[in-house]
Amino acid sequence: MSLDAHTAGLLAVARTLHRRGALPATSGNLSVRLGPRTMLVTASGRDKGALVPDDLLVVDVDTQEVLGTAGAATSGRPSAETALHAALYRRxxxxxxxxxxxxxxSTVLSMAADTAVVLDGYELAKALHGVTRHDVPVVVPVVDNDQDVPALADAVDRRLAADSVAYLIRGHGLYTWGPTLTDAARHVEALGFLFDCELRRRAR
Ligand SMILES: [Zn+2]
Incomplete structure (x- = not known):
């Protein structure tokens, strides 16, 4: 897929998720893999409802060095959380x-949960990559938030399993991923529904 196609995809998903309230007040980040050691990632502090190609950075997965932009020029820089994206691509x-x-x-459930959210018995879990049955529990680890992002990345790495598709950072938000941007965006939608079900079930 071309850089232009990846750019168009990221801008469209960012607009949709911003409209749904999932990326408020410039928060959140999105990325796609461009090659074995490179990713295209949103720059820090940009309104996710009004991104332009200059707001997307080509970044080295190993060093997090900015190699270029999807636009003509950029004044953008990667957010600290780019390291969490890079860790998933390296992993x-x-x-x-x-x-x-x-x-x-995601934020409320992460504060109500202990060390993981276990999604068990939900038909819609089959929207998650690799899940084919409702009756095999999906474990979403919850890690404590930390402003020391390398320490946070280490804590995440210790908690992820080979088949993990998501994790929550307590009081902060959701990370999810997949083979393609379409898969990752579907995971956001599916987990949003499943977390809403869990919150309602816990409130009964
Ligand atoms: Zn964040």
């Missing part, structure tokens, strides 16, 4: 896209 060669949201459901 899994099949990871093609990562979406990080600050949606209210």
């Amino acid at each position: 899994d060669g099949a990871c093609g896209a990562v979406v990080h949201t600050h949606d209210a459901g």
